[in-house]
Amino acid sequence: MQQALAGVRAEIDRIDGELLQLLNQRARCAQRVGEIKAEFGDAGFIYRPEREAQVLRRLQEANPGPLPNENITFFFREVMSACLSLEQPLSIAFLGPLGTFSESAASKHFGHAACLLPQNSIDDVFREVEAGRAHYAVVPVENSTEGAVGRTMDLLLSTSLKICGEVVLRIHQNLLSRAADLSAIQKVYSHAQSLAQCHEWLNRMLPQAQRISVGSNAQAAQLAAAEPGAAAIAGEAAAVRYALPKLAEKIEDEPNNTTRFLVLGRQDAGISGRDKTSLVMSTPNRTGALHDLLAPLTAAGVSMCRLESRPARNALWEYVFYVDIEGHRETPEIKTALAQLAANAAYLKILGSYPAAVF
Numbered sequence: 001m002q003q004a005l006a007g008v009r010a011e012i013d014r015i016d017g018e019l020l021q022l023l024n025q026r027a028r029c030a031q032r033v034g035e036i037k038a039e040f041g042d043a044g045f046i047y048r049p050e051r052e053a054q055v056l057r058r059l060q061e062a063n064p065g066p067l068p069n070e071n072i073t074f075f076f077r078e079v080m081s082a083c084l085s086l087e088q089p090l091s092i093a094f095l096g097p098l099g100t101f102s103e104s105a106a107s108k109h110f111g112h113a114a115c116l117l118p119q120n121s122i123d124d125v126f127r128e129v130e131a132g133r134a135h136y137a138v139v140p141v142e143n144s145t146e147g148a149v150g151r152t153m154d155l156l157l158s159t160s161l162k163i164c165g166e167v168v169l170r171i172h173q174n175l176l177s178r179a180a181d182l183s184a185i186q187k188v189y190s191h192a193q194s195l196a197q198c199h200e201w202l203n204r205m206l207p208q209a210q211r212i213s214v215g216s217n218a219q220a221a222q223l224a225a226a227e228p229g230a231a232a233i234a235g236e237a238a239a240v241r242y243a244l245p246k247l248a249e250k251i252e253d254e255p256n257n258t259t260r261f262l263v264l265g266r267q268d269a270g271i272s273g274r275d276k277t278s279l280v281m282s283t284p285n286r287t288g289a290l291h292d293l294l295a296p297l298t299a300a301g302v303s304m305c306r307l308e309s310r311p312a313r314n315a316l317w318e319y320v321f322y323v324d325i326e327g328h329r330e331t332p333e334i335k336t337a338l339a340q341l342a343a344n345a346a347y348l349k350i351l352g353s354y355p356a357a358v359f
Contacts, residue, residue: 030083033087049269049355055080056358059076077111081111090110092134093137096218101169101217103118105167136265138261139261142260143258156280157349163264164264164268166262167357168261169260170258172257173251175247178224178225179229185209185247186209189214189231190234191215192213220232221242222242231247275328276355277354278351279338279341280320282320283321283345292344294341296340297325300334302325305325307322329350
């Protein structure tokens, strides 16, 4: 057996050596791309979300296994992140503190070579990029069980930033504590949304424990780490960052609990081949107005994948509508539909066209 293992391990060492050479060869090519752009006076954005999405999809389609596509995507995102950082490390603002699901989303999309900048509020996340202190923002926009994130949607109305990407993150909640077992837990700290997502589990397993809502799951983990008999509901990132053992894993009531995040920047994303376009619009308050407003999308055969209403801030009982459609606004059929929609709408803002999330 030892001889057989030695042979396989020697083969692994050989492959690792080849991988090392190839990774550095790829990094040199990435550096050359930057040099060519500088040579021709292209001082544009080094991060191209459409190009990254195309590369990841091509690799998934070519993947023969046994590694699943999810692992392939993770590995190559990190490779691209490291190569980009040789040219210029990207700075990413997100809703902090460190250890939140927003941090996980930012790392998932931009890789661990990016410089992460935690902010105290969603407003501050927008502001960091608008002021040029960060390259991109990652903000939550909707959760599959708790619905839309209202503050993000409200800020999209007024920001000059554009949506240039999206991240879809499976939300797995864990009970973190230094306590020996569940019987020792007297308090459970977490964000209100996470407490709601684990409501039934808490009723079954910790009916007597006091539930305390705090500003973030990371803050909950900090409190639980310092207090005997306390636990936190939080994700993997908080467990690692605050060195808290998991007393129970995946305690969310809805097993498919997912949060969608938007990537915001100062650039338009090009056509990747599998894109979305996000809009916000309003219509006069009359019978059939919304149906008439959306008619150009139907006529052009454009698929609508999300419709959400929010109260307008400038008029009582008036609403704005957030719409996601499939496709890029520069494709002919969508360009035609949007022109007609603009003529019909009382207000229309195109929030951005961007590659659909690559899982």
